[in-house]
Amino acid sequence: xxxxxxxxxxxxxxxxxxxxxxxxxxxxxxxxxxxxxxxxxxxxxxxxxxxxxxxxxxxxxxxxxxxxxxxxxxxxxxxxxxxxxxxxxxxxxxxxxxxxxxxxxxxxxxxxxxx
Amino acid sequence: xxxxxxxxxxxxxxxxxxxxxxxxxxxxxxxxxxxxxxxxxxxxxxxxxxxxxxxxxxxxxxxxxxxxxxxxxxxxxxxxxxxxxxxxxxxxxxxxxxxxxxxxxxxxxxxxxx
Numbered sequence: 001x002x003x004x005x006x007x008x009x010x011x012x013x014x015x016x017x018x019x020x021x022x023x024x025x026x027x028x029x030x031x032x033x034x035x036x037x038x039x040x041x042x043x044x045x046x047x048x049x050x051x052x053x054x055x056x057x058x059x060x061x062x063x064x065x066x067x068x069x070x071x072x073x074x075x076x077x078x079x080x081x082x083x084x085x086x087x088x089x090x091x092x093x094x095x096x097x098x099x100x101x102x103x104x105x106x107x108x109x110x111x112x113x114x115x
Numbered sequence: 116x117x118x119x120x121x122x123x124x125x126x127x128x129x130x131x132x133x134x135x136x137x138x139x140x141x142x143x144x145x146x147x148x149x150x151x152x153x154x155x156x157x158x159x160x161x162x163x164x165x166x167x168x169x170x171x172x173x174x175x176x177x178x179x180x181x182x183x184x185x186x187x188x189x190x191x192x193x194x195x196x197x198x199x200x201x202x203x204x205x206x207x208x209x210x211x212x213x214x215x216x217x218x219x220x221x222x223x224x225x226x227x228x229x
Contacts, residue, residue, distance in 0.1 A: 004157075031215060033215070033216070035217075035219075040222075041221060041222070042119075042202055042219035042220050042221040042222050043204075043219040045217065045219075048215070048216050050214055055214060056214060056216055059216075091157070091158070095215060102146075102215035103148075103163070104217065105160070106157040106159070107157060
């Protein structure tokens with residue numbers, strides 16, 4: 001596609017429910033990143049994929065968070081037993097690695113609200 | 116720990132020049148990037164410095180001094196559409212090892228007034 005796409009754009013859920021967030025990176029981009037942005041804050045790194053493997057998952061806040069990537073393309077971020085503190089915008093980015101500067105291209109994000 | 120410091124907000128008038136500073140303390144350093152984010156939108160890449168000095172891209176320039184752990188973004192001939200949040204971000208690992216994880220600052224909200 002022309003850019004990184006994410007779905008859904010908005011998700012409202014009740015505390016304790018599981019949610020799945022999807023990211024479609026730019027075609028051919030081998031690297032994929034998930035970040036989280038709370039209101040008025042910077043972006044917080046969650047996990048990085050190179051192909052289908054995740055060499056860096058150091059930012060996942062707890063074992064309720066998991067992510068996978070299949071076919072070197074689409075990625076899904078799953079949050080189990082959601083908590084109110086999980087409310088944030090979840091951003092996905094992709095890049096063509098290796099590259100001198102590794103420009104990351106971001107999707108529009110999924111706004112997650114946990115009631 | 117990792118920290119990037121930048122001013123929370125800056126106000127300037129149309130046509131003026133504004134500089135947004137960023138100082139960093141990170142476990143590793145493999146380049147400083149700047150991203151722009153309009154309200155509710157996706158962050159978009161503006162500039163990158165891997166080495167000391169000035170990089171110029173149209174109205175935007177970015178500077179890096181690795182010895183001072185400091186960089187800045189310079190915006191010239193400000194336009195109303197430049198009103199947005201600006202984030203500095205440091206890559207803390209080499210690309211060949213653990214990839215391009217970015218550590219972001221908290222962002223500087225730029226307001227451009229007529």
